Amino acid sequence: MTAWDRETWDALAKIRQKRPLIHNITNFVVMNTTANTILAVGASPIMAHAIQEVGEIAAFSGAVLLNIGTLETDWIDAMITAGKSANARGIPVILDPVGVGATRFRSESAGRLMAEVEFAIIRGNAAEIFALAGFHSRIQGVDSLQDSQEIKSKAVEIAAELHSVVAITGAEDLVSDGRNCYGISGGDPIFKQVTGTGCAASAICACFAAVEPLYLKAAAMALAYYKSAGEEAARLSKGPGSFQMQLFDALANTSRASMENSIRIRQL
Amino acid sequence: MTAWDRETWDALAKIRQKRPLIHNITNFVVMNTTANTILAVGASPIMAHAIQEVGEIAAFSGAVLLNIGTLETDWIDAMITAGKSANARGIPVILDPVGVGATRFRSESAGRLMAEVEFAIIRGNAAEIFALAGFHSRIQGVDSLQDSQEIKSKAVEIAAELHSVVAITGAEDLVSDGRNCYGISGGDPIFKQVTGTGCAASAICACFAAVEPLYLKAAAMALAYYKSAGEEAARLSKGPGSFQMQLFDALANTSRASMENSIRIRQL
């Protein structure tokens, strides 16, 4: 068992033991699968977006996840309220900037969030993270990916600029806190054939951030565990429908033994 | 075949033959799985929440289900309109007070519903039902459970206080109409690893209430059938993903033969 295997297992065991409440303000497409992902990991999901209650809920959560897919103005207001409530208490807030850069509305909304809330981790694909960082990328849908050496070299720069751990997911995931940078390999191309698998990655980052205060480490371990479970699910599935089902099983069934030699994190 | 087996089978057969329309105003997380649960049972789901149409829809439904997860103020207004429309016609209204007690907004919203609508069945976990009854419970997320002798002894009292059949679900479900009380055993711990399984229990109560005017009996049979199908699904599954899939199959495939000796209802 490598050091990363052991640390990732310890963090997962801690999630399952403490069952932190993860407060999600997320999009309609993935609410069900995000809740099931969080349950499969071993944490406790709550989905709530009414401005009347999000401040209270964020305050007793272990982490808050804000996801801007299927965006509406009212929801951004609620996200800011929840984010500020969490910020005031040192509770980590995770941002999933779905589709930022695709429309002016999404970019402006993401800008409002960035201005008002401090994020522990921002997770997106390369196009989204570049757009958020002002590199003026154009994206096609929400699943596009531009994986290149250039992206790797910019991850550290972007994290420093955004004052947050940044996780750029793709064939190889990159996480950086503005100084260090890790690469996480593994996974399977079938992830891209199922909606919400990126959103689920963000949710798993939230689960790990709820128990691991070094958010760079939390994000790296979360994504490596997710890729590992995805490999197991891909082995057992025959297409995107069975992959989705197997993925929940694999996340829930991950044991110390199955995690051995499956966590592929390397410092870049 | 016990008397409960036979009566539960007769009610299920009636649902499948009449296919009552179940009008749901429910939360975003479970809309899809609730609709699929109702279809698997054999009834016909409709999800509609616009205040312009909910009165009409409730009026031609066999039962109305109101669920306050992912709550918004407009939705409570629609729930009251739908509930009153159903009440005026003697159509049973079922309440699932998701997360009541967790925030002031949910408690006040549930209070508005209780004041304006008469419920045939109220189904929740112990923390939710206690909160609704004013026992000032504090809940952790929406899946917590406090199963104790004290709960059992209070079920009758709460049902009398709330003027409704009350169903408290957990390891053993309890249903009471304020005078009688039944316990329903069975099920499987994996239910708690899948989101919306509590909401689905409420939906199945609605299906049975649409064909069985004794709501205490309807709730007991609905929950016993659900636990029985859940046991079959658990036997065939390897984790929460496959359990969810198998649960739909098991609900749909329940036959007179498979129901034999699987309905575990006892008078307390």
Add this chain to the structure above:
Amino acid sequence: MTAWDRETWDALAKIRQKRPLIHNITNFVVMNTTANTILAVGASPIMAHAIQEVGEIAAFSGAVLLNIGTLETDWIDAMITAGKSANARGIPVILDPVGVGATRFRSESAGRLMAEVEFAIIRGNAAEIFALAGFHSRIQGVDSLQDSQEIKSKAVEIAAELHSVVAITGAEDLVSDGRNCYGISGGDPIFKQVTGTGCAASAICACFAAVEPLYLKAAAMALAYYKSAGEEAARLSKGPGSFQMQLFDALANTSRASMENSIRIRQL
């Protein structure tokens, strides 16, 4: 391989190669399964309904799908904006008039859409299409079906009246552009036991319309491919839960070989 097999395969291959963006403004119940359906076919889904961004998104889409289940007034406004944006650019717009005829609100909302937007394809069950055409049908829920010789003879008339290709799905699907009419046979009764399978049919029509400008042909091929995949899924499933899973796999796994002799389109 028949001519229809070959043409349908060519269109599917084109979808998988070009991965057109399908912009969905659809109901809460089916957002997840619709996105997964579109991914399984091989296109790229985006779900967005905010009036601030739908015009932009529609403008860079390959097709726009408007679905009026779980309707709200704001959403109709967004649908009109998206529809007009697509119309102005010659991008096909598909309508799924879920539940039209069931309430005054749905009928009026559908009427607004019909008045403001030009549709390439309108897909619904017989009750919905009849209601839309002003035949004053009454529907029970959204899954009812009235399959008769009378329906067949009226399909052409309705399409002419609605100035759109009309697809009436049921045991045998009918598609007409107001002059020609095709019947598509196959499928499986289990489709009706899973929520959103009608909505998915509309989504597949949108995928095909994005690559095939003859919308009558696009709709016929889309529905025949869907029925064919559904037959394969039904063979491998044991109930509605496993059918849903197998259906995603079958849509994704359809190959030139598996399509051979499975496309059953006939001119009526």
